Amino acid sequence: MVQVNELIRVRDLHKIYRMGDVEVPALCGINLDIQRGEFVAIMGASGSGKSTFMNILGCLDRPTTGAYYLDGQEVGSLSQDAWANIRNRKIGFVFQGFNLLPRTSALENVELPMMYNGLHSGGRHQRALEALSSVGLGERVHHTPNQLSGGQQQRVAIARALVNHPALVLADEPTGNLDTKTSAEIMELFQDLNLKEGLTIVLVTHEADVAAYAQRQIHFRDGLVISDQAVRPRVQRLQG
Amino acid sequence: MWLMTLRIALRALKRNKLRSFLTMLGIIIGVGAVIAMVAIGEGAKALVRAQIATLGTNVLVILPGTATQGGVRTGSGGVRTLVDSDARAIMDEVPSVALASPTIRRTEQVVAGNLNWATVIQGVAPEIQQIRDWQVGEEGRFINQADVDNAGKVALIGQTVANNIFGNEDPIDGVIRIRKIPFRVIGVLGAKGQTGHGTDQDDVVMIPYTTMQKRIMGITHVQGIVVSAVSAEKTQEAQVQITALLRQRHRIPPDQDDDFFVRNLSDIAEAASNSARVMAILLGSIASVSLFVGGIGIMNIMLVSVTERTREIGIRMAVGARKKDIMLQFIVEAVVMAAIGGALGILLGISSSSVINRMMQWPVLIRADIIGVALLVSGGVGVFFGFYPAQKAANLDPIDALRYE
Ligand SMILES: Nc1ncnc2c1ncn2[C@@H]1O[C@H](COP(=O)(O)OP(=O)(O)O)[C@@H](O)[C@H]1O
Ligand SMILES: [Mg+2]
Numbered sequence: 001m002v003q004v005n006e007l008i009r010v011r012d013l014h015k016i017y018r019m020g021d022v023e024v025p026a027l028c029g030i031n032l033d034i035q036r037g038e039f040v041a042i043m044g045a046s047g048s049g050k051s052t053f054m055n056i057l058g059c060l061d062r063p064t065t066g067a068y069y070l071d072g073q074e075v076g077s078l079s080q081d082a083w084a085n086i087r088n089r090k091i092g093f094v095f096q097g098f099n100l101l102p103r104t105s106a107l108e109n110v111e112l113p114m115m116y117n118g119l120h121s122g123g124r125h126q127r128a129l130e131a132l133s134s135v136g137l138g139e140r141v142h143h144t145p146n147q148l149s150g151g152q153q154q155r156v157a158i159a160r161a162l163v164n165h166p167a168l169v170l171a172d173e174p175t176g177n178l179d180t181k182t183s184a185e186i187m188e189l190f191q192d193l194n195l196k197e198g199l200t201i202v203l204v205t206h207e208a209d210v211a212a213y214a215q216r217q218i219h220f221r222d223g224l225v226i227s228d229q230a231v232r233p234r235v236q237r238l239q240g
Numbered sequence: 241m242w243l244m245t246l247r248i249a250l251r252a253l254k255r256n257k258l259r260s261f262l263t264m265l266g267i268i269i270g271v272g273a274v275i276a277m278v279a280i281g282e283g284a285k286a287l288v289r290a291q292i293a294t295l296g297t298n299v300l301v302i303l304p305g306t307a308t309q310g311g312v313r314t315g316s317g318g319v320r321t322l323v324d325s326d327a328r329a330i331m332d333e334v335p336s337v338a339l340a341s342p343t344i345r346r347t348e349q350v351v352a353g354n355l356n357w358a359t360v361i362q363g364v365a366p367e368i369q370q371i372r373d374w375q376v377g378e379e380g381r382f383i384n385q386a387d388v389d390n391a392g393k394v395a396l397i398g399q400t401v402a403n404n405i406f407g408n409e410d411p412i413d414g415v416i417r418i419r420k421i422p423f424r425v426i427g428v429l430g431a432k433g434q435t436g437h438g439t440d441q442d443d444v445v446m447i448p449y450t451t452m453q454k455r456i457m458g459i460t461h462v463q464g465i466v467v468s469a470v471s472a473e474k475t476q477e478a479q480v481q482i483t484a485l486l487r488q489r490h491r492i493p494p495d496q497d498d499d500f501f502v503r504n505l506s507d508i509a510e511a512a513s514n515s516a517r518v519m520a521i522l523l524g525s526i527a528s529v530s531l532f533v534g535g536i537g538i539m540n541i542m543l544v545s546v547t548e549r550t551r552e553i554g555i556r557m558a559v560g561a562r563k564k565d566i567m568l569q570f571i572v573e574a575v576v577m578a579a580i581g582g583a584l585g586i587l588l589g590i591s592s593s594s595v596i597n598r599m600m601q602w603p604v605l606i607r608a609d610i611i612g613v614a615l616l617v618s619g620g621v622g623v624f625f626g627f628y629p630a631q632k633a634a635n636l637d638p639i640d641a642l643r644y645e
Contacts, residue, residue, distance in 0.1 A: 060558065060638050081562045088560020099555050099642060103255065113559040115244055160559065 006069070007167060007200050008034035008057065013066035015052050015223075026052040027063070028223035036167070039194040039201045041211035044220030050204045051172055053220070057202060058091055058170045059083040071167060088116050092161025094171035098153045100145040106132060106156045107141040113164050131159040135189060151182035158189060162199075169193075171203040175210050187213040249573040252545070253580075260577060263541040267581030267621065268588060270530025271614045274523055275589020278610050280596065281519050283603035297472040298338075299371065300479060301503040302326075302465040302486070320461035321490060321499040324449065327365065327465045329489060334481045336474040341365035342462035344452045350397075350445055351417040352405040359401050361418060361445050363452025363462075371468040379412050380427020383448050391450040395423040398442035399431040416445070421455055423447060475504050531617065534581065535625035542574050542629035553633050554641025567634040574626020575619050582618025586611050 015027040026049045034040055042050050055061035056068060059075055060083075068076040075086060087093075092113075100109045110128040119127070132141050135155040145153050154174060161169050171190070175183035191213045193199045203214060211217050212231070219227040253260040304321045324342045331340040344363035349356050368374070369382045376382050376396065387394050395416060402411050411425045432441040453459050469478040479502045486500055546553070553566055593604040 055639055058558075081564075084557065084560050084562040084565075087558060093558050095642070099551070099558070101552055101555060112556070116556075116560040116562070116565055121244070164560075 005035055006033050007036045007038075007071060008032065008202075009067075009069040010057075011067045013053075013056065013068065014064045015049070015056065015061070016064045026223055027056075030066070030223075030225055032218070032225065032228075034200065034202065036200055037194070037198045038216060039191070039214045040203065040216045040218060041214035042202065042204045042218050042220060043206065043208075043211055044226075046206075048220040049223040050220050052223075054170050054172050054202070054204055057168075058093060059086050084116070088113055089164055090167045092158075092164070092166040092169045094154070094157050094161050094169065094174045096173040096176040098145070098150075098157045098177070100153055100156055100160075102146065103144055105142045105144055106137060106148065106159075109145070109156055110159045110163050113160060117164065127163055128159070131163040132156070134162065135159045149182075150178050151185055154178065154182075154186050155189065158186075158193075162193070167200060169199055169201045171201065173204050173206070175205065175207070183207075183210060245569055245572045246576065248569060249576045252549075252573055253577060259541065263537050264534075264577055264581030264584065266530060266534025266537045267578055267618050268534075268585040270527060270534050271582050271585025271618060272588030272592065273530065274527040275586055275606070275610065275614060276593040276596065276604075277523050277526075278520075279589065279593035279604040279606045280602060281516060281523065282605035282607055283597075285513070285516050286605050287603050297505060298469040298475055299505055300467040300469060300475060300482070301505075302330075302467065302482065303501045303503065304461075304463070305498055305500045320459070322462050322465060323460065324365075324462055326486060326489060327462070330465065330467060330482055330485060331367070333485055334478060336469055336478040336481060338468045338470045339367040339371050340465055340467045341368040341371060342449045342465055343368070344449050344457060344459075344463045346452075346457065348418050348445075348456070350401065350405060352411075352414060355405045355407075357401055357404045359398075359443050359445055361447060361452065361456065363449035363456075364446050365449055368446075368466060371466055374432075375430025377412075377428040377430065379410075380425075382427060383446065387448045388450050391454050392448055393421060393423045393451060393455070394426045394447065396427045396429050396446040397425055398429045398444040400440055400443040401445055402428050418445070418447075419456060479504055527617075531621050534618075535578070535621040538574050538577055538622065539625040539629060541577075542570060542626055543632065545573070546570065546629050546633040549633075550636060550641050550644040553636050554638050554644065557636070557638035558642060563634040566636075567630045570630035570633050571623060571626045574630070575622035578618045578622030578625075579615065582615050585618070586614055589614075 010030050010032045013027050013030040014025070017024040017026055028049075030053060042053065044050050052061070056063050056076070057070075059070075059078075063076050066076070067074060070086065071090065075083070078086070093099075100106075101112065107125075107128050110131050111124045114124040114127065129138075129141065132138060135158050137152060137155050137159065140148060140152060143152075145156070148156065157174075158169075161171075169190075174190075175186055178186060187210055190201055190203065194201055201214075203210075205211050215232040216228070216230050218225055302322065322342075327340045327342045330337055341364050346361050347358060348361045349358050350361075364383065365388055366383050366385055369376075374382070380396065382396065383392075383394065386392070395418075397405075397411060397416070405416065406414060411428055414425045415422050416425060417423070429442065429444070429446070434440055447456075449462060453462075467478065467482065469475045482502050483498065487498060490499055492499060556566060556569075590606055593606060596602055597604045
C-alpha cells in the first residue's frame with residue numbers, strides 16, 4: 001500500500017500517441033507526487049504534454065506505460081466503468097471552455113454529476129444549491145449558460161466540479177477564456193477553496209500571474225518535468 | 241434515475257419539435273393505418289358472425305350442382321336436380337335432420353288496390369317457419385300442409401311489404417296480386433330487421449312452394465332445400481348423411497360428382513375467416529414495412545442527434561456517466577419517440593376508422609389488444625432502431641467528445 005497522505009503518485013509515466021505509423025511522444029517519463037491539500041500549477045509551452053498529463057490524472061486516458069496511483073489505488077489499468085465511478089466521486093473537472101450543457105439551468109448543470117451516483121432528487125437539489133452558493137452564485141440558479149457571463153459560467157462549472165465533494169479538482173486552463181479581472185476572481189475562488197476546504201487542485205496555465213495563486217509550480221517541457229518548486233508553504237489543515 | 245432519463249429524453253425531443261414530429265410520422269402513419277384497417281377487418285368479421293347468428297348455426301342449405309349430361313356440364317343453378325320429394329326424404333330418412341323445406345325465390349311486382357311494390361316471392365313449406373324462426377302476427381296463421389297440397393293462393397307478407405302496399409289498413413284477408421293472380425293474405429310476418437349485409441329481411445312475400453311451382457314459375461323442381469339439423473353439433477353428420485341419401489336418390493354412380501351442394505353455415509364462416517386471415521397477413525406486411533421505414537427514420541435522426549450532442553456526451557462522461565448510462569439515455573429517447581408516434585398513430589387510427597364508419601357506413605371494431613400490441617411494437621421499434629445510435633454514443637471517447645466543436 002502506498003502512503004495515505006499522497007493523493008497522486010505518478011511513476012515513470014509515458015504516453016505515446018500513434019498517428020498512422022508516426023509515433024508522437026507526449027509524456028516521456030513523469031515522476032510526481034502530489035499531497036492532499038496541495039494547490040499545484042502546471043506550466044509549460046504549448047505541446048509540452050500538460051493536457052495529456054491532466055487527462056491521465058482525470059482517468060480519461062490511459063498511460064502507454066508507467067503507474068498512476070490515486071488515493072493509494074493503481075487506477076491506470078482499471079475498467080472504463082471503474083473510471084467513470086472515480087471521475088464521478090473523486091474528481092471534479094473545470095475546463096477552459098466551461099463545458100456546461102446548453103439550454104440547461106445552472107442548477108441542473110450542477111445536479112448533473114449526482115445523476116450518476118444514485119442520489120435521490122431532493123438531496124440533489126439541496127446539494128446543488130449549496131455548491132452554487134459556495135461559489136457565489138446563489139441568485140442565478142435558474143439562468144441558462146447563455147444568460148450568464150463567462151466568469152459566472154466558470155463558477156457554475158466549479159460548483160459542478162465540487163458538488164460530489166471530490167478529493168481532486170483538475171482545471172485545464174480555466175482562465176483561458178476569461179479577461180484579467182474575471183481570471184483573478186476565479187483564481188481567488190480556487191485559492192479560497194484550497195485554503196478553507198483543503199481541496200487538492202491541479203491547474204494548468206500559461207500565465208505566470210495565474211500560476212502565482214498556487215503553492216507549487218511545475219514546469220513541463222517536451223513531456224518531461226523540468227522544474228518543480230514550492231512558491232508558498234502548503235496550507236496546514238486538519239484531515240477529514 | 242429512470243424518471244430523470246425520461247425527462248431528459250422528453251426535453252431533447254421538445255427542443256426539436258418539428259424534427260421529432262416528422263421523425264415520428266412514419267410510425268404514426270404506419271400504426272394509424274394498421275389500427276384503421278384492423279378495425280375495418282374486425283368489423284367485417286363481426287358482421288359475418290352476426291349474419292350467421294341470424295341464420296342459425298344448425299341450418300344447412302342444399303343447392304343444385306353441376307350435372308354432367310352426356311359430357312356437357314351445365315352451370316350451377318341451371319340444373320333441375322332437386323325436387324320436393326328430396327326435401328321430404330331428407331326430413332323422413334336422415335336421423336340428424338329435424339326439418340326440411342324446399343325453397344323457390346323470384347322477384348315479382350306485388351299489387352294491392354292501386355299500390356304496387358317489387359319484392360321477393362318465396363315459395364316455402366310450413367317447416368320453414370320453425371327452421372328460420374318466423375313469427376306470425378296474432379290474427380294470422382302460417383302456411384299449412386293443406387295450402388301446400390292444393391297449391392293454395394294464400395300469402396304471408398313481411399312487415400315492409402305490409403307497410404308499402406297496405407299502409408295503415410289491416411292486411412289480413414286482403415288481396416294481393418302477383419302476375420295478376422289474386423292471393424289472400426293470411427298473416428303478417430314478425431319483423432326481423434336487416435341482415436348483417438343490410439338486406440331487409442321483412443321485404444318478402446311467402447307462398448306455398450307448390451303454388452310457386454305451378455301458378456307462377458311453371459316448374460316441377462325446386463331451387464333449394466333448407467334444412468335444420470337436430471343440433472348445431474349434428475350439422476357435420478347431417479351433411480354427410482344428406483349427401484349419401486341424395487346420391488342414392490339421384491342414382492349417381494360412385495365415380496361421378498355430386499349434382500348438388502350441401503352448404504353448411506360454418507363452411508361460410510370458415511371461408512370468411514380464411515379471407516380474414518389473408519387480410520391479416522396483408523395488413524401485417526404493410527405494418528411491418530411502415531414500422532421498418534419509421535424505425536429507419538428514428539435511427540437516422542438519432543444518429544444526427546448523437547453527432548450534434550457529442551460534446552454533451554463528453555461532459556456527461558467526464559462527470560461520471562458510464563457507457564450504459566449514455567446508452568440508456570439514447571435508447572430511452574428513441575423509445576419515447578417511437579412510443580409517442582405509436583400513441584399518436586393509435587389516435588389517428590381510431591379517429592379515421594370512426595370517420596370511415598360514419599361516412600361509408602362500414603362496420604368497424606377497435607380491439608383493445610391490437611392497441612396494446614401496437615404500443616408494444618412501436619416501443620420495440622424504438623429499442624431496435626435506437627440501439628445502434630445509442631451504442632455509437634456510448635462508445636465515444638470522452639476526450640474527443642469534449643473537444644468536439
Ligand atoms: N489525440 C492526440 N493524437 C495525437 N497527438 C496528440 C494528441 N493529443 C496530443 N497530442 C500531441 O501530444 C503532444 C502534447 O499535447 P498536449 O498534451 O495537448 O500539450 P499541451 O496541453 O501542453 O499544449 C503534442 O505534440 C500534441 O500534438
Ligand atoms: Mg493543453
